[in-house]
Amino acid sequence: MLGNIVRYLDSVVARDPAPRSRWEVLLYPGVWALFWHRIAHALFNADLFFLARAVNHFARGVTAIDIHPGAKIGRNFFIDHGFTVIGETAEIGDNVTIYQCVTLGGSNPTNGVGGKRHPTLEDNVIVGSGAQIIGPVTIGRRARIGASAVVTEDVPEGATMIGVKARSTLVKAETWAKEFMPYGTPCKEPCEPTGNQRVDELEREIADLRARLDAMQEAREEPARENERW
Known part of the structure; x- marks a missing residue:
């Protein structure tokens, strides 16, 4: 357990140049939001929906991050700063990074039956601040969603999406940066x-x-x- 916590904190330090130690990371609202979500998700899976919602409500008040107890989240998930909303049927892979004011929102099912309504983010996705990803779309591995982009369609692996409605920067997937890119928005690549x-x-x-x-x-x-x- 302690080893897993240390590895998680190290993964955050590797993606954020601000903290000087692991102890600082322990004060991050995104870290605490994930901690409370693990508890709420376990209660949700045990059909203790009211208790799960109660934990979610408490965590939202403390961290300003709203993660529905039903959302499925992988390893080393990092929300930098906060003010993020993640819906019930969202699925998030490993090593995903989300910056502030992001929404993983749902779309109204045309048949009126609630099903998969929220996005799926595969491994190593980066979502820039203010981005809105709406509906049961899939964001491919290593994709980057630029700041304030609005995504309503599937994003291929390794693509960088910018704008409203989001469009690809046409940077070939073969040229994706192998190092982690802060904020998900390249500044020195041939985007625009x-x-x-x-x-x-x-x-x-x-x-x-x-x-x-x-x-x-x-x-x-x-x-x-x-x-x-x-």
Whole structure:
């Protein structure tokens, strides 16, 4: 038991540069939210639903993280900061990292029967802050969901998703970074041009269009000037 706790704390330290020791990690709300969820999940599996909900309610008040007792969570799950919601039928694999203000939300089943309504996150997924993953979609292994992305469809293994509605950055899965990437959003990979780069491109396009218009106007006025000379 103690060895498992130490390994878990070390896995958090490996993903977060902020703590100076394992003791600091013990104060993280995400660590305590997972601790209380393990208890609530055991009660839920024993059909002690009210007690499971009571533990969940207490944990939510203490940590500001709401994990439904029915959610299935693997090893070394880390919620950095908090303010996260995880629904009942969510399934989370091993070594998954979620940043603040993330929702693993459900979608309304068209047949009116509650079933698999929440996302499945496979191993080593990283979800950036503010991301919303909605419905019974599957996020493939090693995928990254960028900050504030909204995901409503399956994400292939190794993909990086950004935007609303989330779209792939088109970075080939073969080029995925083997090291852990904080915040799930690459800054030095060929995802999208920066704001200044895009502005420069637009200014060049405008200048080119203006030059073409001037050339067309010049061509139209040239015959008139020739007639005036005669």
